[in-house]
Amino acid sequence: MSFQAESAFAFEVTHRSGAARAGVLRTPHGSVETPAFMPVGTRAAVKAVTHRDLLDAGVQIVLANTYHLYLRPGGDRIARLGGLHRFMGWHRPILTDSGGYQVFSLAGTRTIADDAVRFRSHLDGSEHALSPEKAADIQAQLGSDIAMVLDECAPAPGTPDAARGAMERSARWARRARDRFLAIRAGDVAGLRVTNPGQAQFGIIQGGVYPDLRTESVQRTSEIGFEAYAIGGLSVGEPVEVMYEVVKQTAPLLPDDRPRYLMGTGMPDDLFECVAQGVDMFDCVLPTRNARNGQLLTREGRLVIKNARYAEDERPPDPGCGCYTCRHFSRAYLRHLFLSQEMTAATLNSLHNLYFYLDTLRRIREAIVFGSFEKLRQEFHRTFSRRPLTT
């Protein structure tokens, strides 16, 4: 039930409850308890939150973005500065995505071919090319603990042909990405400044909403052999039930002794549903983005802080929450900060939402350990999930 790579990377499942697992992921920068949530620090910073506030909320690993950091300040520069951990002053684990998703969603005119995807920077229009090898090189410069392969994510809802095309290209790219990664690890890439020799690399499963494509993607990707595998191409617009179905079908196909990472998902109830299918790692912009938009996530559902009903409400956002925001501030004050467009509104709301995510995952881990996961899942669903907004 445990797996140890040549690198400092390792994963151990310590407890199970049905398909749900609790475990520990070891990286060169420390351990992460799973199931784990990774706040998104796109440009080497989680928006509106300082590192010490992340630590205070219980964050053990953050995600940073290869596309953004490649464009600014640049992989070369970060490598010269000793790698991403040192550059951003975050000394715990970091996962970097490959930049593929951003190239497809953010960049200007782009042309995709098998050798590479060519695009224009959303910052200054400059031309760039990203190949599986280049994405591996940049991440070696960044020195994240977990690097992701470059993949092609077909937009949803896509035709089976588009999904097959993206899945097949992703599989071909995965092979090249792994070859490059192993060459880097072996020291065979001249002139590349590698800042974290213990880096691991995850493959990504594509295939859209089509079970046969997902199955084929798992086969083709896992035969290459990565430290672990991610389920990509979801939370891109498909109905949430469809997402659950794909996870339910795909997760059990992945090696049991490796962590499973569901990319870009989701709301807290989605975490429960996907943990129940055996997912171990999550990232999502929702807790921080919703916070900036004045949406606080609580056990009772979403709370829209600008609502007039909170103008003289002295309760904290979530009376059951132990975060800094809930221990010190009322809905009335948070509403005032939001309406006044004070920057601390974003900070205090983000602190709460991140704490809520991290605390929910702590409760999930405990429930798996103590055999009460199913009970917790149903209780959470009853109070939180898919109910009409509590505004």
Add this chain to the structure above:
Amino acid sequence: MSFQAESAFAFEVTHRSGAARAGVLRTPHGSVETPAFMPVGTRAAVKAVTHRDLLDAGVQIVLANTYHLYLRPGGDRIARLGGLHRFMGWHRPILTDSGGYQVFSLAGTRTIADDAVRFRSHLDGSEHALSPEKAADIQAQLGSDIAMVLDECAPAPGTPDAARGAMERSARWARRARDRFLAIRAGDVAGLRVTNPGQAQFGIIQGGVYPDLRTESVQRTSEIGFEAYAIGGLSVGEPVEVMYEVVKQTAPLLPDDRPRYLMGTGMPDDLFECVAQGVDMFDCVLPTRNARNGQLLTREGRLVIKNARYAEDERPPDPGCGCYTCRHFSRAYLRHLFLSQEMTAATLNSLHNLYFYLDTLRRIREAIVFGSFEKLRQEFHRTFSRRPLTT
């Protein structure tokens, strides 16, 4: 050398060095060591900085703004919520300005008459009137530890006539403000929810850059009798040398046993010069505003973080500084955050600048206690003051 009002308000000078004084100000919400710097929390929040970060930087008292809080969320509302301390979750001393300065600088069309100043809200154009009594009432609702009287601040450079007019009106208003304040304290204002019975009230000296007017303003204001006195109407556009001259002339006229508060000033070297004239309290938006604009204040002067020379500079902003930002982050990273318009750029820069101000005042207090103030003042001037930018 000490003064004890009927209220919980008291001031004691504990050490002197020339005209400079170190002391302790006691308020219903705790003590403040003087000379003290008050970060500006205009709308019940210091921009981009949480309360715990303020405490971490050593902040003992903050300033909030009557004009802004009156317009939103309203004095009535804050009173119903138990007062400003409880509303904003800041349980240390608070000083509120009277709103006069903002009415004159921010509000739309305004007409000033002896009874009151009428203006339109900068938020929604609604019509309002602010009188000396109303300003006292709102501050009683807010329950700040120190309330300021409503004054008229003539723009600089002003004619002697304009300065005299503003000074005389301020003196008449000060009398009315004090009468109202004493009526509130005696419980004689029906229907007003008073949230801090121990509130003190400071008078404000006007008179522009004219020594005779300043002298007359001191006489007329101090004969009314306030817990303490502020020097107003400076840092409004006049040359810094002129500001120094007015402080030098005015400060010694103020009662020796009361704290002296210089409003709206200034850069760190200004603090040294004005402490040397016997000033005890300061507030200024510069540390936080400059921070948001990417200017870091250091012992060596101003550091403009976006400058290309810092792109790979691994040093903290100020190698001699003990703040969270300087202990954890490099100029290279802070430059990246600023160029990326990350909100944490504002936060980390503000934390540093506030710490720099607070630390400078700690050093000033120590130097006064140990008789080395003049030495410290000269040393600080040599490294920091009025030098060309270090960019």
